[in-house]
Amino acid sequence: MTLVYIVAGEASGDVLGARLIAALRARRPDLEFAAIGGPRMAEQGVPSLFDYRELALMGLLEVLPKIFRLKRLLTDAAADVATRRPAVLVTIDSPGFTLRLAEMVKPIGIPIVHYVAPQVWAWRPGRVMKLRRKVDRILCLLPFEPIFFEAAGIPVTFVGHPVLESGADQGDAARFRAAHGLTDADRPIIVMPGSRRMEASRLLPVFGAALRIAAARLPGLRPVLPVAPIVAEAVRAAARDWPAAPILVDGLAAKHDAFAAVAASGGAGLIKSGTSSLEMAMAGIPHVVAYRVNPITAAIVRRLVKVPHASLVNLLAEREVVPERLQEDCTPEALAEALLAPMLDPAVAAAQRAGFAEALAHLRAPEGLPSQAAAEAVLRMLDQPAA
Structure with missing residues (x-):
């Protein structure tokens, strides 16, 4: 044996x-x-x-x-x-x-x-x-x-990279819209604050504030959050005062259906830095990468980090394909502007998607x-x- x-x-x-x-x-x-x-x-x-x-x-x-x-x-x-x-x-x-x-x-x-x-x-x-x-x-x-x-x-x-066989680009948009009763006026967007409690608790308030700003400029936004069970309750609590009730999805198939619905409707993503940026690239969803830690940790990390980008998409492309809003730049106003840019300007969305193809080819x-x-x-x- x-x-x-x-x-x-x-x-x-x-x-x-x-x-x-x-x-x-x-x-x-x-x-x-x-x-x-x-x-x-x-x-x-x-x-x-x-x-x-x-x-x-x-x-x-x-x-x-x-x-x-x-x-x-x-x-x-x-x-x-x-x-x-x-x-x-x-x-x-x-x-x-x-x-x-x-x-x-x-x-x-x-x-x-x-x-x-x-x-x-x-x-x-x-x-x-x-x-x-x-x-x-x-x-x-x-x-x-x-x-x-x-x-x-x-x-x-x-x-x-395993994202290439993840199925992130194989979801069913129609199935997702039907399952959640979305109308033609609804514009779903992906929101991913992280799968760990500490990450989610730090990012959810600023994400919520950014969504309020974005919703005032572009009506019909509907946040969709693929969440791990460990942070689901924290997400529900944080989202009570969001401008639109979020759709929480659990499971791989539902998440990929959500990706397809967002991509098909010209939506975008507001996500924590990490592998989720590659998932967005696979699904063809323009997005903004965000991260925030306590100031002491941030000061230490800045002295230790040896790479120019937080997003793996940007590291692979060796340039900023997707905007990164980190630490002091991770503000509601900055996130809302970066989230809306590809939704309001097709050229911005097309430029990101071209960069996705370039980055994924390296994987x-x-x-x-x-x-x-x-x-x-x-x-x-x-x-x-x-x-």
């Missing part, structure tokens, strides 16, 4: 793990799997050692009460890997947990592949040397990452879909002779 052990610490990693399992099985039906993951990997017939949601904590106040439980989960995971002795261990994103696990099991001699490179290239380049001692190969999502990690002596494979790996390229890289690790 050849066992592949896959570890993911949050929902996005669970999706990547499920796709990787399917792609590996398509090439090697004889493989067996063990996992720490969630429902998507369970759908592939691979149950989790424990509920991965126990790892989905952010911020000191959330972590401290559960620190001993988290340590126990880490110990249990390391013991399970050591007992099962897989042919390869694949850790996915969530470096706070997965790379600690990798460090604990590395002395056993199991090959370790880390899927989704930590963004040390953006603001912690000194940490790359520590990473070299924990993993044997990194599977990168972004085309400029291999040069950085290879320079530190870490083998790297660029596998492409395609040489070997098929991202999950297929990742599977090939893992199989090559399996085929390597033992050291």
Whole structure:
């Protein structure tokens, strides 16, 4: 039996793990799997050692009460890997947990592949040397990452970004409008304040104020919020005084239908910086990227950040395709102006969409879909002779 052990610490990693399992099985039906993951990997017939949601904590106040439980989960995971002795261990994103696990099991001699490179290239380049001692190969999502990690002596494979097979561009606009009773006068817009409580609580008030300004200039705006269950109640509370009742959607299919409805009606997006910018690009939705942290954190980040843009679309295009309104510039007035610009001026919308195509073209790996390229890289690790 050849066992592949896959570890993911949050929902996005669970999706990547499920796709990787399917792609590996398509090439090697004889493989067996063990996992720490969630429902998507369970759908592939691979149950989790424990509920991965126990790892989905952010911020000191959330972590401290559960620190001993988290340590126990880490110990249990390391013991399970050591007992099962897989042919390869694949850790996915969530470096706070997965790379600690990798460090604990590395002395056993199991090959370790880390899927989704930590963004040390953006603001912690000194940490790359520590990473070299924990993993044997990194599977990168972004085309400029291999040069950085290879320079530190870490083998790297660029596998492409999973947004390319996310289905973000495959939604059904008519189905969404019918499901939510939208009329021809309604102009849906996407609002994404983040999937973590701290992010959402900091951005929702300024987003609400921006929407009030925008609605006064362009009637009929209807905010649509794809939300994670963990922040749904906070969103509902913050949106009580918004100019139009927001539509909250849960689940991948509903989110992609919402994207299609916004794109078809000439809408736009008001989103937190992060992977959601790539989702907007896939769906063809012009948008503005926003972010705000406390002033002390902002001062520290400014000294550490080594990249010129917050949006991945802008980083890939090497220019500002979408407007970024960060920290002091993240004001209701600035956000409203940037949100409305592509809705009021077709040339602005067309320019953004042209930039999307340019950026997304950089995300395609040489070997098929991202999950297929990742599977090939893992199989090559399996085929390597033992050291």
